[in-house]
Amino acid sequence: MRVVSSAVMLSVVVLAGCKTSADAAAATSQMAATSQQLSSYYKALQTTFGETDELYQLNEQLYAKPYTAENQHLLKNNEAELEKRARLAGDLSSLSESFGALSGSSVPSNAASAASQVESDVEKLAPLKASSTEQDVLKVAVQPLATAIQEHKEREAAKAMQSAVQSLSDLFAKETDVWNSTEEVYSQIAANLATNLVDANVTDNSAVLNVALTPFGLVRSASIGEMNEKLAPVAKQQIATRKTAMDDSYRNATEAMAKALAQMAQRIQNLAEGKPMTERRSPLSLATVQQWVTQVNGVANTLQPASGASTSSAKSGSGKAK
Numbered sequence: 001m002r003v004v005s006s007a008v009m010l011s012v013v014v015l016a017g018c019k020t021s022a023d024a025a026a027a028t029s030q031m032a033a034t035s036q037q038l039s040s041y042y043k044a045l046q047t048t049f050g051e052t053d054e055l056y057q058l059n060e061q062l063y064a065k066p067y068t069a070e071n072q073h074l075l076k077n078n079e080a081e082l083e084k085r086a087r088l089a090g091d092l093s094s095l096s097e098s099f100g101a102l103s104g105s106s107v108p109s110n111a112a113s114a115a116s117q118v119e120s121d122v123e124k125l126a127p128l129k130a131s132s133t134e135q136d137v138l139k140v141a142v143q144p145l146a147t148a149i150q151e152h153k154e155r156e157a158a159k160a161m162q163s164a165v166q167s168l169s170d171l172f173a174k175e176t177d178v179w180n181s182t183e184e185v186y187s188q189i190a191a192n193l194a195t196n197l198v199d200a201n202v203t204d205n206s207a208v209l210n211v212a213l214t215p216f217g218l219v220r221s222a223s224i225g226e227m228n229e230k231l232a233p234v235a236k237q238q239i240a241t242r243k244t245a246m247d248d249s250y251r252n253a254t255e256a257m258a259k260a261l262a263q264m265a266q267r268i269q270n271l272a273e274g275k276p277m278t279e280r281r282s283p284l285s286l287a288t289v290q291q292w293v294t295q296v297n298g299v300a301n302t303l304q305p306a307s308g309a310s311t312s313s314a315k316s317g318s319g320k321a322k
Contacts, residue, residue: 023277032096039089088121169261205231253292256285
């Protein structure tokens with residue numbers, strides 16, 4: 001993605017004067033923002049994978065539900081691949097930002113270095129079955145891009161960047177099902193475990209009373225005795241409702257991220273073809289992605305003080321809840 005913005009910036013600055021330069025600057029800013037949000041998306045998924053690992057351990061400890069070596073291995077591999085993708089997206093953002101300071105036809109030395117780093121990031125991606133073709137296309141696009149940037153060949157860089165951003169968009173779309181399956185497992189196993197704990201009467205269900213008490217400045221009693229069991233059905237309904245909301249929030253974020261990538265691919269293509277840059281804002285759908293990222297990080301931050309060491313292991317993810 002970053003790759004594309006650079007090419008555009010280069011060709012624009014040299015070939016089309018002030019108006020095109022302004023278009024290139026806009027594309028650069030938008031690509032940097034989109035790439036950085038993609039990195040945040042992958043990092044939030046890493047957090048979810050980690051919490052899935054922790055939930056599996058709890059399920060095995062409390063209810064003797066097997067957490068197989070195969071599932072553990074899959075979680076670790078998926079986490080490692082997410083980390084690689086987060087790094088790639090972050091480096092793409094840095095590459096875009098480096099072109100934001102481009103003046104005339106002179107390419108900053110750090111831009112060539114950033115392009116080489118992106119190329120290295122792509123090379124390190126392990127081929128997932130669903131997206132091996134897209135990864136190959138991305139590799140093919142990045143290699144000539146790095147060369148074109150270093151040799152100041154703006155037209156060649158623009159063409160390579162166009163291909164790179166489209167292949168990155170395709171890569172994200174192809175891998176969606178892989179990440180979706182783990183998020184669904186995470187929410188399901190979390191909901192199942194929470195429901196089991198409510199049934200075991202080891203939860204404080206009084207929080208559901210807040211909807212009635214808080215508006216009037218009242219707080220719950222430290223002990224609610226038998227009422228805790230009476231509130232169990234309400235607590236379980238809350239679990240079900242929030243599980244659905246979690247799944248919806250993730251799906252919306254994934255769709256929004258895919259939409260933003262597709263929009264940037266189209267905008268970069270227009271620039272590469274010499275068409276005017278009509279949109280001056282980053283894709284609006286990025287706000288939906290950020291909302292989900294904030295939600296995931298908020299839960300993780302809440303868990304950190306309470307589970308300390310255990311949450312440190314919560315950086316993996318994928319499996320099936322029973």
